[in-house]
Amino acid sequence: MAKTVEEISSETGFSVTTVRLVINGQSERYRISAATRKKIEDYVALHGYSINHAARSLKLNRSDTVGFVVPDLSNAFFARLMAALEGLCRKRDLLLLTVASHEDPALENRAVAKLLARGVDGLIIAPCQPQVPPQLLNSRKRTPVVMFDRDYGSGIFPTVVSDNVQGGLEMTRRMLQETGGEAFPFLCGHAESPSIQDRIRGFNAACAEHGVTGEGRVLLEAEDSVEAGRQLMLALTGGGRPPPRAFMCSSLLVLEGALQQIRATSGRIPPEILIGTFDDHAMLDLLPNPVFSIRQSEDDLSRRIVDYLAAALSGEVPATPRSEVPVELVCRNLHSSTTFPAKST
Amino acid sequence: MAKTVEEISSETGFSVTTVRLVINGQSERYRISAATRKKIEDYVALHGYSINHAARSLKLNRSDTVGFVVPDLSNAFFARLMAALEGLCRKRDLLLLTVASHEDPALENRAVAKLLARGVDGLIIAPCQPQVPPQLLNSRKRTPVVMFDRDYGSGIFPTVVSDNVQGGLEMTRRMLQETGGEAFPFLCGHAESPSIQDRIRGFNAACAEHGVTGEGRVLLEAEDSVEAGRQLMLALTGGGRPPPRAFMCSSLLVLEGALQQIRATSGRIPPEILIGTFDDHAMLDLLPNPVFSIRQSEDDLSRRIVDYLAAALSGEVPATPRSEVPVELVCRNLHSSTTFPAKST
DNA sequence: CTGTTAGCGCGTTCAC
DNA sequence: GTGAACGCGCTAACAG
Numbered sequence: 001m002a003k004t005v006e007e008i009s010s011e012t013g014f015s016v017t018t019v020r021l022v023i024n025g026q027s028e029r030y031r032i033s034a035a036t037r038k039k040i041e042d043y044v045a046l047h048g049y050s051i052n053h054a055a056r057s058l059k060l061n062r063s064d065t066v067g068f069v070v071p072d073l074s075n076a077f078f079a080r081l082m083a084a085l086e087g088l089c090r091k092r093d094l095l096l097l098t099v100a101s102h103e104d105p106a107l108e109n110r111a112v113a114k115l116l117a118r119g120v121d122g123l124i125i126a127p128c129q130p131q132v133p134p135q136l137l138n139s140r141k142r143t144p145v146v147m148f149d150r151d152y153g154s155g156i157f158p159t160v161v162s163d164n165v166q167g168g169l170e171m172t173r174r175m176l177q178e179t180g181g182e183a184f185p186f187l188c189g190h191a192e193s194p195s196i197q198d199r200i201r202g203f204n205a206a207c208a209e210h211g212v213t214g215e216g217r218v219l220l221e222a223e224d225s226v227e228a229g230r231q232l233m234l235a236l237t238g239g240g241r242p243p244p245r246a247f248m249c250s251s252l253l254v255l256e257g258a259l260q261q262i263r264a265t266s267g268r269i270p271p272e273i274l275i276g277t278f279d280d281h282a283m284l285d286l287l288p289n290p291v292f293s294i295r296q297s298e299d300d301l302s303r304r305i306v307d308y309l310a311a312a313l314s315g316e317v318p319a320t321p322r323s324e325v326p327v328e329l330v331c332r333n334l335h336s337s338t339t340f341p342a343k344s345t
Numbered sequence: 346m347a348k349t350v351e352e353i354s355s356e357t358g359f360s361v362t363t364v365r366l367v368i369n370g371q372s373e374r375y376r377i378s379a380a381t382r383k384k385i386e387d388y389v390a391l392h393g394y395s396i397n398h399a400a401r402s403l404k405l406n407r408s409d410t411v412g413f414v415v416p417d418l419s420n421a422f423f424a425r426l427m428a429a430l431e432g433l434c435r436k437r438d439l440l441l442l443t444v445a446s447h448e449d450p451a452l453e454n455r456a457v458a459k460l461l462a463r464g465v466d467g468l469i470i471a472p473c474q475p476q477v478p479p480q481l482l483n484s485r486k487r488t489p490v491v492m493f494d495r496d497y498g499s500g501i502f503p504t505v506v507s508d509n510v511q512g513g514l515e516m517t518r519r520m521l522q523e524t525g526g527e528a529f530p531f532l533c534g535h536a537e538s539p540s541i542q543d544r545i546r547g548f549n550a551a552c553a554e555h556g557v558t559g560e561g562r563v564l565l566e567a568e569d570s571v572e573a574g575r576q577l578m579l580a581l582t583g584g585g586r587p588p589p590r591a592f593m594c595s596s597l598l599v600l601e602g603a604l605q606q607i608r609a610t611s612g613r614i615p616p617e618i619l620i621g622t623f624d625d626h627a628m629l630d631l632l633p634n635p636v637f638s639i640r641q642s643e644d645d646l647s648r649r650i651v652d653y654l655a656a657a658l659s660g661e662v663p664a665t666p667r668s669e670v671p672v673e674l675v676c677r678n679l680h681s682s683t684t685f686p687a688k689s690t
Numbered sequence: 691c692t693g694t695t696a697g698c699g700c701g702t703t704c705a706c
Numbered sequence: 707g708t709g710a711a712c713g714c715g716c717t718a719a720c721a722g
Binding site: 050051052053054055057058063072073074076079080082083086087090095096097098099100113114116117118119226252256259260268269281282283284285286287288 | 395396397398399400402403408417418419421424425427428431432435440441442443444445458459461462463464571597601604605613614626627628629630631632633
């Protein structure tokens, strides 16, 4: 199978032009004779035809590929987002090239350079650093770029993020409602990230609404990891203090660490503790506790991203807009009250 | 930035050969004069150089890319495996092109065809169907292929799988030890898959060792899904019967469904139920129950896969070998006994 | 030590 | 209706 145009041409006796016209379905326009068309079509049906994308790219200076640079593929959120992006790209006959940066700015820069060298038509980046990779600014081709998940405020490229302020606000409000207005700590990993800052902003705003202060209750760690969660909870439960009756975490990793630490100190996880966490996961079902979680919409996010990209690909130059995608508040095992808004605005 | 060789050549006044020799670090071998070298290096340092992979591919008939076709990217196991593969590929300066088949044979075939047309140097496939995609057999280039995760026994391509029989055997043995020899059900989704068949084989063997029969205790569903798990558990707890004191699941999805169903019937998940499941996940920590899980080694699997691929890329033709990678038995919250082998053979 | 050149397969333009 | 020819940027063989 997988003949080239030239092979089909020489083996059927027709010229490459004729063969190409038939293959590309332009036989009507150029009035190829039906007999010729049939012969070529039969040959192709029998032996198959496989376009050589390298040659096509070289000629057209276009690769029909989109690069995707992501901090961590084993993170469920990014994995789901990649799956969504991949589907949207397939619809547009684009191939998604996904590369992980492992939260390393140097790797991120190398990945961007590599994808640019591969001639990607567009680039989607979930950046792990405030600086934009230098290759992006002075490349020959001015490849369209969409930033995503973390807005470091460069303001150069269109950016898509979840509405983290709203997420923090809604979840905190509902949790305060559950605790009857009693304040609780917010355990944050990866504190410098803009998304986390937004989540904190939402938390503080909701606390203020209830007349309590969130300020001293936000605990920070640099890393987003299980270990960070453990450290943060240790700070709360050190010296034999009991675990908090309610707490909120900035990510699932932090939550895991916090719970591990509670178990280490108390021997078990008291099932009445009220838990809030960013990022939803089916396995939160395993907890008997009342749990709130914020679910980002991978579908909406990916749609928005691809829309920006498609616009840029067709030459439109948007005013480097910023899109905030609504998040969803998910509730589990809520016993005290049963009605509440499930969606944020 | 991002000049081509020709541009550098014309703008520095040297020939393309000289420029290329310097860029590729072969100036020693061909004894380029230091002055020439310095001029070229300075120019490159200033303006940069970005190779055009399309042209390179066209010339060399090699793309330095590897295709990866995977049933489901939002499955944590595949996501982790992809991350591992991606790292290994980067070391060899290969780009991994990952495409999802969504468990659809037609999509899988199309993905394979597409990747072949893109000129991938190798193909890694976690197949979702017994038939091998036709394009693989009569392609012009005879692209090296490695099959993975499910061995449908085509016997045509090297195959890498986890040792599922051993996993089923070890986990069942240990669980029977916990239950004191009392048999328990095995809830299986995606029953037709070869991996699941192997897991069942291990289960039955361990049951036989303990003189109990596993036969009637294996419950099957076609899908691997939460819903399947719910159905299977419903079959056990229907008519007001209490949940089993111990059970095993073929995947995390099935486990989730089973637990949901138990909670639906009993209002809670009795924390003394002994649970076994294939595939490990950090969030299993959230369960207070004693839990066994089988953790596949993404590192070992990916290493093995890339080794096969590298061998094939350097022209070696292995006798389509089959590799079984050991799995690890993970234990959580085991109270009754404390010493046991944590690793399978 | 350095320069010239052919050709990879495709899309396009122009000629018959 | 059909064919011939050029050039995209790179590599490799060969020529000085």
